[in-house]
Amino acid sequence: MSTNGVPRVIPVQPVQATARRSHSFQKQSSTEREYPAEMRRTSHSTAPLNSSSVLSTGPFKRVDDHRRQHIYEELPFEANQNQNRLPNHQESFGNSEQSRNRERHRQQLQMYEDYIVEERRRREDENRETDILNDSENEDEDEIYQAPENDEDAATSSDDPEYEELMERDRIVNLYEKGPENKDIDAWENPDFDIYYKLDRFGFVHKENENLTEEQKEHRKRVQIELSREKKWLRMIEQWQSGHPPSKLEERIWKGIPEKLRMMVWPKLLGADRMMRENQDVYHQLLLRARLVSKDIQQIDLDINRTYRDHLAFRKRYDIKQKSLLNVLAAYSMYNTEVGYCQGMSQIAALLLMYLDEEESFWCMHALMISPRHSMHGFFVPGFPKLTRFETHFKKVLKKYKKGVYKHLDKHDIPYIYLTKWWFGCFLDRVPFSLALRLWDVFLLEGDSILIAMALNIMKMHERTIKTLGIENFMEFVQTTLPNNFRYTDDQTMHSLREALSKMRSDRLHKPPPPSPDDLPELPTKALGSILSRPLATIKDEISEIQSRKSKSRPNSAYPSPYPTRRKESAKLKSGGSRPNLNRNESPSRMHSSQTTSAYGSISGLPSQVSHHANPMSTSLDVSTFSYAYSPNALPPTSTKTQQQQQQMISSRFSIRDEQTGRMVTLVRASPSEDDSPSSFSSETARIIHDRDNVTRIEL
């Protein structure tokens, strides 16, 4: 679902390729290039594969220089021209319509070929990098040729091929510049894509509006209107990208962001695109760590298993979008540790992932949490302070504007619990999806006043129904009826919502009073992404330590399920103080002190079994040598820093054979102690770590 990837890459590539290879086509005649498309197609299918067949006929000369290897790529084209010389005359027999089509077809093929060449060149380049060491071997395998550099060698059939080439290139580029508005497009070139065609179970496509219900017709009409708005939107986005938000933006968002453009507009509304630019690599680094240490992964996994499983993208277990969902949520749980993972976030992340890639989704998620307009952090953080505040305000608003409904709910003891689900996902799953998208459009624009306004709007629009419902039927109405059929069109609902919002706004009731200082904070109080200050190597060390514990404790475990064991481990990790981030006040100077001690000398005094009995808790703090002192403003360590750290670790290693197990044991110096003599090792401060690759380490 790389929705944003596809349109960016495909159109650009052929154009670039055309431009780049132009020099080698200088000698080509115009007639040569105007052979029939069919012929070109057939020759194309063989020539690139069988380059040796044209080696003898082509106007090439061999070059030995490996740096010119890329010129080899030109072969297929030259070969094609040679082969296609013969049927050239056919061109003149075609009527103009046919030839125009052929011309177009040919252009398309050419672009495709260009793309292929580009791709092959890229691969060759890669191969060259790897093969650079055994040049001599390549000499025999690779025939390296070069197109003639001399004009006289080949230019025979055209007055000015260079000019021809330029014109042709310009024409193609221009076609793309003009875009789909171009008058010179045949009907067949734009296949009548109507994804609303209905395929029956026998495989027949029903093209016409046969048997459409009124509702379906209405839906079709709405889609048509939306499509007609796209052009305006594209122009507006262009304007927006070069400056301030356009004046019409708000108005148009209320009418609904075109489905295709949500992927561009949503991150922009949230300022997530800027966040992403300013925090390059943060997501990636978080993800690396989250996959190793996020404590919320188990809960996230449980919820991924039941998040939009009826959506194509999330249907298949562990499929690509489910993986993205895990990544985004796990990374976020490490970034904003106060929120971590809360039920309800998986729907939001899934919604974002329907439109955006992982990293964009991550930053949109974060913007939703902390931006002043949305601050969903307050909803999801334990204690749900914002929920309480908003609920109180909603009751006030409901009482003011819809007293009848308020009294009815009161009379029937109907609790306000439904607000939780309404607000945590901004009405996702509680109204039809198309309406939820419209609500999300304006939620991103206006902020959380939409939440209260829409709750009020539902009460307003369904006032008559609600007043007839007791608690059971009311709950059913909210849980089942409204999500399936809201009973009003999306446009009607949005119109009514806007009215409600502006009414509330004019009464200054669209926002609840701010949180009082006594309430739980609704925004993060801890620094974001503090995990980034810990090098990956340290984290990995901890993991392997935990693994070593597990291998020790396994024989005692009566129930070999991974779940409880894992939980116990994480509990140990927490209580045992083995997490170096507990040592945040560690002097920063310590962490850079490079102890390039050589081998520790004989460790014969250390009985091999001692390390096995060593208490890992007692020595775990030693790892702090490799952790970074914590500072909220500290940048995440760069990869070079981490490498330094690793270097440092490697430099204080010493390998011996573990006599008990017969395996190699690597002693790693974990803390720069003042006394370097081997006698300072004691059983209390040693701990053994079993790596996956059968290397055991004792940390001293």
Added chain:
Amino acid sequence: MTAAPYNYSYIFKYIIIGDMGVGKSCLLHQFTEKKFLSDCPHTIGVEFGTRIIEVSGQKIKLQIWDTAGQERFRAVTRSYYRGAAGALMVYDITRRSTYNHLSSWLTDARNLTNPNTVIFLIGNKSDLEGQRDVPYEEAKAFADENGLTFLECSAKTGENVEDSFLETARKIYQNIMDGSLDLNAADTGVQPKQTLSRNSGQTPEKKDCNC
């Protein structure tokens, strides 16, 4: 549900509690709709279901509040314990951690309901015998120790689901019959039909509900 005839004698209020992902909502769905909802979304806050059953010839309406399992939602769901006549406490037989947390759920259930509340222990996902992580005997011993009725169920196959809800109702009904449950007391979670009134506390106190 809407069209059900209102010829029942009592309303019993139930709550379903337990860890995340043990299948609380699926049990409810299986009980009210007799279907397994394989893509059942997780519960945010509290959801609601209802069904009329028959115990000893008496029609009883069950109002079932299905709660979110995540720890941090407990603050919200706790207000639903009050006035529950029955509490279904669910764990997942394939995940020991969900069993290990039962004591904490039981503490909540005991502290926040009235002494007559029938607490029923359900070991869900009994269809996944191959992945079993909690032996039946162990859970049975735990239930006996704590005076709970216990059944292993499968929301997927429907096995024992009906029985769990009905057995709980039978016990509540029994308590009414032998007088140990005083219908005039507050927050019993039981409402005789004739006294159905608007202030009878059949739902959690709305003013405390910070949903």
